[in-house]
Amino acid sequence: MSLARTARLSRGVTHATGAIVSIVLLIWTLLPIYNIIRVSMQAKEEVLSTSVVPLEPTLIAFQTVYNQSYWLLKSFWRQMGNSFYIGVTVALLTLTIGTLTSFVIGRMRIRSGWMLTNAALLTYTIPMSFLAIPFYSIMGKYGLTNNPIAVIAVEVTFATPYAIFIFQQYGASIPMELDEAARIDGASPPQIFFRVYLPLMAPALVAIGTYALLLSWNEYLYAFLLLSGGNVVTVPVALGKFLAGDEAPWNLLMAAAIIYAIPPLIIYYAFRRKMTGGLTMGGVKG
Amino acid sequence: MPIAATMEAHPARPASTRRGGLFVADRYWAAAFATPYIAVFAVFVIYPICYGVWLGSNPASYRALLDDPIYPRTIVNTLLYLLFGVNLKLALAMALSGFFTRAGWYYKALLLVFMLPWAIPALPSYLSINWMLNGQWGLINNIVWDLFQVDGPPWLDSPNLALGSVIYGHIWKWLPFWTLIFLAGRLAIPRELYEAADVDGATKAQKFVHVTMPLMAGLYLVCTLLSTIWALGDFNAVRFISGGGPALSTHVLATLGIRNAFELGDPGMGMATVLTALPLLIPLVILLMRQLRRNQVAV
Numbered sequence: 001m002s003l004a005r006t007a008r009l010s011r012g013v014t015h016a017t018g019a020i021v022s023i024v025l026l027i028w029t030l031l032p033i034y035n036i037i038r039v040s041m042q043a044k045e046e047v048l049s050t051s052v053v054p055l056e057p058t059l060i061a062f063q064t065v066y067n068q069s070y071w072l073l074k075s076f077w078r079q080m081g082n083s084f085y086i087g088v089t090v091a092l093l094t095l096t097i098g099t100l101t102s103f104v105i106g107r108m109r110i111r112s113g114w115m116l117t118n119a120a121l122l123t124y125t126i127p128m129s130f131l132a133i134p135f136y137s138i139m140g141k142y143g144l145t146n147n148p149i150a151v152i153a154v155e156v157t158f159a160t161p162y163a164i165f166i167f168q169q170y171g172a173s174i175p176m177e178l179d180e181a182a183r184i185d186g187a188s189p190p191q192i193f194f195r196v197y198l199p200l201m202a203p204a205l206v207a208i209g210t211y212a213l214l215l216s217w218n219e220y221l222y223a224f225l226l227l228s229g230g231n232v233v234t235v236p237v238a239l240g241k242f243l244a245g246d247e248a249p250w251n252l253l254m255a256a257a258i259i260y261a262i263p264p265l266i267i268y269y270a271f272r273r274k275m276t277g278g279l280t281m282g283g284v285k286g
Numbered sequence: 287m288p289i290a291a292t293m294e295a296h297p298a299r300p301a302s303t304r305r306g307g308l309f310v311a312d313r314y315w316a317a318a319f320a321t322p323y324i325a326v327f328a329v330f331v332i333y334p335i336c337y338g339v340w341l342g343s344n345p346a347s348y349r350a351l352l353d354d355p356i357y358p359r360t361i362v363n364t365l366l367y368l369l370f371g372v373n374l375k376l377a378l379a380m381a382l383s384g385f386f387t388r389a390g391w392y393y394k395a396l397l398l399v400f401m402l403p404w405a406i407p408a409l410p411s412y413l414s415i416n417w418m419l420n421g422q423w424g425l426i427n428n429i430v431w432d433l434f435q436v437d438g439p440p441w442l443d444s445p446n447l448a449l450g451s452v453i454y455g456h457i458w459k460w461l462p463f464w465t466l467i468f469l470a471g472r473l474a475i476p477r478e479l480y481e482a483a484d485v486d487g488a489t490k491a492q493k494f495v496h497v498t499m500p501l502m503a504g505l506y507l508v509c510t511l512l513s514t515i516w517a518l519g520d521f522n523a524v525r526f527i528s529g530g531g532p533a534l535s536t537h538v539l540a541t542l543g544i545r546n547a548f549e550l551g552d553p554g555m556g557m558a559t560v561l562t563a564l565p566l567l568i569p570l571v572i573l574l575m576r577q578l579r580r581n582q583v584a585v
Contacts, residue, residue: 021385022396029400032411032458035418035425050428101323108316116320119327121578125512125571126331127519129540130563133547133556134338135330157330160323189315218407221521225548236409243413243529250417257410268405269398 040254047250061255070252072242075231080260083234086148086223087216090155094212095205097156098163103193105164106171107179117168120161128158129221136225150226151234155219159212170204171197210271214264235260342557351558356534356542363449364518364538364563371456372513379461380506383468384494404462412526415455416442419527445535448528452536455527456517464509471505472498504577511574518563518570539563 039047041057049055068074101120105113135154136145144150174197182192198205220236227233239260242253351357386397403411418425419441427438442448475498483493521540528536530545537545539559547556 018385018388018393025382025396025400028458029402031425032414032418033402033406036410036414038425039414039417048423050423050431052425052428052432097322097326100319104316104320108312108319110313110316110320116323118575119323119331121575122571123327123331125515125574126335127515127540127567129519129521129544130560130567131331131334131338132544133553133560134334134341136547137341137553138334138337153326153330157326160326164323189312189319193319218409220409220525221544225544236407239409239413240526243526253413254410254417257413261406261410264407265405268401272401 036254036258039250040258042251044249044251047248061251062259064252065255065259070249072238072245072249073252073256075233076235076238076256076259078231079233079235079238082148082232083217083236083260084263086152086155086234087213089148089152090159090216091209091212093152093156094159094163095209097160098167098208099198099201099205100193101160102164102167102171103197106168107176107192107197108189117164120164123157124161124165128154132221132225135222139226145226146228146230146232148227148232151219151223152216154222154226155212155216159215162211163208166208167201167204170201174200206271210267214267217264338557339561341553342561344554344558347552347554347558348562350552350555351546351562356537357559359535360537360539360542360559361562363536366449367453367456367524367538368514368517371453371517372510374453375457375461376464376506376510376513378457379464379468380502382461382465383472384498386465386469387472401462401466403459404466408459408522409526411459412455412522415451415458416527416529419451442528443532445532448532448536452523452527456520456523459523460513464513467509468502468505471502475501508574508577511570511577515567515570515574518567 038052038054040061041054041059042049042051043056043058043060046055064070065073065076068076101116104110105116131154139145139147139150142150178196178200179192182196187195218236220240223234224237224240227237235256239253239257242249382400386393386400417423421427421438421440421443424441426441430436430438439447441451479497479501480493483497488496519540520538521544524530524536524538524541530537530541539562543556543560545556546559547553550556
């Protein structure tokens with residue numbers, strides 16, 4: 001076989017495997033997503049049918065969610081607001097605590113900084129759900145059940161360690177000479193923090209703010225345990241309640257789930273480069 | 287869940303001029319700056335850990351647990367979930383990360399679609415998988431009927447199939463995340479290494495074994511440990527795909543702990559359930575912390 005022919009053949013094989021893998025991947029990825037959209041476009045009677053494609057696609061489920069005209073959805077927009085409020089608060093607190101701590105470890109370099117790093121590392125490696133039972137009891141003692149503060153506290157606790165790692169890593173690329181120059185000009189640590197450190201950390205702040213917001217938006221277990229009802233419930237908790245009943249309005253559930261999934265989807269794809277930017281910063285060290 | 291990053295080793299900095307001479311006032315500032323995190327760590331990590339261990343320290347809870355017929359099945363489920371969920375997922379992610387290093391707009395576009403399960407919150411996806419696998423009205427069995435005119439299996443009504451479905455849901459949701467991590471790892475390998483291997487006439491398989499694998503081994507190990515820990519604590523997949531059913535046969539430790547504590551109203555037994563994961567969790571955490579410090583890789 002001539003060299004050119006071997007090359008053409010191997011390119012052909014590459015294209016063929018590429019096409020096969022692509023088709024398998026697309027089916028694998030899109031099947032559950034298609035199912036969400038399919039069910040959300042079915043009328044109530046059609047949910048319990050054997051159709052693969054909606055027979056009479058309708059937006060009535062979305063309309064019901066929008067108008068909150070079903071008893072499980074009667075405060076849907078309020079719940080979206082709660083999710084948003086808790087998410088933004090978690091993001092702001094995570095940024096505040098994370099930057100302060102990373103400033104102490106990385107820039108002020110106190111001797112006991114390694115203890116802070118280890119504390120963060122330990123928190124990062126504990127499965128969040130394992131502390132749910134004691135956390136629930138403790139919040140009950142403080143009288144914070146059914147209070148968003150309890151959920152905010154636990155989400156900040158579990159978002160901060162990752163924030164500290166990333167800030168330290170990012171901060172290492174900012175030359176120490178800047179801090180030293182500011183010191184010679186008579187700047188105090190808070191002035192260095194606000195005028196030198198924070199402005200230079202802006203890209204990392206955006207990435208971590210997004211991360212904390214999404215962690216909170218997606219969190220179910222603690223919100224479910226700590227927010228039992230009334231006006232403080234978040235969307236995931238409300239979606240979970242659909243499963244409890246005998247009646248299964250799956251079309252409404254899926255329509256509500258789509259509306260709930262849209263903000264994080266937009267954020268993921270808009271900040272994709274920022275979020276995978278961290279991926280390419282370091283590399284593999286074997 | 288976290289976005290990913292590989293942590294850069296901190297370059298050795300020249301000894302700072304004020305290293306020894308931290309002013310007294312600076313010390314106060316450092317203490318003030320560190321206080322919020324120390325407070326959070328003490329109140330929301332240390333205190334709950336101690337309280338949890340105390341809650342789970344009653345021997346009667348463990349006796350009740352051992353008498354519970356669901357418990358042995360739960361242990362087996364947890365191990366199967368970790369073994370298959372984590373390893374299948376990471377092996378697939380490793381293979382796919384190689385696929386996505388191919389150049390061209392087509393593969394970039396495919397990667398964007400492939401990322402979707404990671405970007406969609408877990409709950410809608412797991413709920414969709416639950417309904418998709420419904421034996422009577424689910425999409426999968428509807429498709430099976432249309433194609434073959436036979437009834438598909440009752441995915442969520444048989445213990446083994448239901449556990450398999452939970453593992454499928456877990457892999458579906460988290461495969462893109464780990465693929466992106468490995469993709470970043472592969473892209474960070476200097477091209478010259480592959481070019482040198484090409485010059486020596488290495489085949490694709492040889493390049494994978496002698497260049498990619500040695501350089502990715504550390505990252506792969508860290509990912510396995512971390513993914514195992516996260517899967518051990520995962521509550522949502524079981525809760526929303528199988529609900530622990532049929533007949534409580536697909537519970538894992540994380541969901542059984544919550545059930546015992548809140549549905550049965552016995553926090554001591556719930557905590558005991560969770561604490562029986564410690565013989566697995568503690569070695570994993572120690573190994574992981576050592577690896578993270580040595581490799582400076584954070585995910």
